[in-house]
Amino acid sequence: MKIMNVGIPFGPIEILIAPPMDLNRSTTPEPFSTLPLRLRTNDSLGLFGVRRASLSDGGLARIHEGVDLLADEGEPVFAVADGRVILINDIPGGTIIAIQHDPLASGIISRYLHLRNPLVNINQTVVAGEQIAEVGPLDAPEHLHFEMRWLPEMVVPLLGNSENSYPLDPTRALYNLEKNRFPNNQDTRRVGDRTQIRSISEIVRDRMLHFVRVRTEGSTEDVYLPIFQPSPDEESLLEMLRMAFSNQHDVRLVWRDSLFFSDIQSTDDFVNVLVEVQVFG
Numbered sequence: 001m002k003i004m005n006v007g008i009p010f011g012p013i014e015i016l017i018a019p020p021m022d023l024n025r026s027t028t029p030e031p032f033s034t035l036p037l038r039l040r041t042n043d044s045l046g047l048f049g050v051r052r053a054s055l056s057d058g059g060l061a062r063i064h065e066g067v068d069l070l071a072d073e074g075e076p077v078f079a080v081a082d083g084r085v086i087l088i089n090d091i092p093g094g095t096i097i098a099i100q101h102d103p104l105a106s107g108i109i110s111r112y113l114h115l116r117n118p119l120v121n122i123n124q125t126v127v128a129g130e131q132i133a134e135v136g137p138l139d140a141p142e143h144l145h146f147e148m149r150w151l152p153e154m155v156v157p158l159l160g161n162s163e164n165s166y167p168l169d170p171t172r173a174l175y176n177l178e179k180n181r182f183p184n185n186q187d188t189r190r191v192g193d194r195t196q197i198r199s200i201s202e203i204v205r206d207r208m209l210h211f212v213r214v215r216t217e218g219s220t221e222d223v224y225l226p227i228f229q230p231s232p233d234e235e236s237l238l239e240m241l242r243m244a245f246s247n248q249h250d251v252r253l254v255w256r257d258s259l260f261f262s263d264i265q266s267t268d269d270f271v272n273v274l275v276e277v278q279v280f281g
Helices: 171-179 232-246
Strands: 051-053 061-063 067-070 076-078 083-091 094-100 108-116 131-135 143-150 166-168 195-205 209-216 223-226 250-258 271-280
Touching: 067 171, 083 108, 094 131, 195 232, 209 232, 209 250, 223 232, 223 250, 232 250, 232 271
Parallel strands: 223 271
Antiparallel strands: 051 061, 067 143, 076 131, 083 094, 094 108, 108 131, 108 143, 143 166, 195 209, 209 223, 250 271
């Protein structure tokens, strides 16, 4: 199916969703932790919109219509919003569950693939954060394949496939679940030395995920600024970095640990995400 702009008046960013998993839920008494999800970005295989070979269609290219979220087998999977279960089906690679979320947003459906042990039934009503299944076993790195889709004019979804709905990119909405819960205090902020920016380069993961990578003089540690569907504060940080680099000004950087984008550095558990820039003239 071709991914296209069909005039959808909303998207996952505008819809308040809960994490479909929480890899660090046991570390906090709150309903969800500050680091719930980890995107499969290594080799770009888990990203929305990348081209893949379809084993069921003679090896022809297909578009990845969701995102892969890394997790071990048995990790609990949750409904991202209130809704009604409209599909439970066993397919190659595990069980698939689909939930329709009206009247949260007209025609919005979430889909969860590579599951085991479903805990819900067809037509059952679920609430955000309710466990619906577990991550199942896979030959590839174990993960949850997660999709958000739009059904125009409330078309009844076809069992076992999604040919009559349009995929929506959930990447930014899922990252915001981590970003918006960052406490931004002395325990979580990490501050570098007051040094000159040595190099700034843009990283493009197969032209799908965009970062600005910052390394300050005398440091071997990279700091990343995600500019994938950037927010106003991220655009402001980017402009400050450009100005400081162009004018060779000293900077003071503040960053935090990000689990969501950590797979871009396959040797590390976390990636350093920029949260503050102070420029010295």
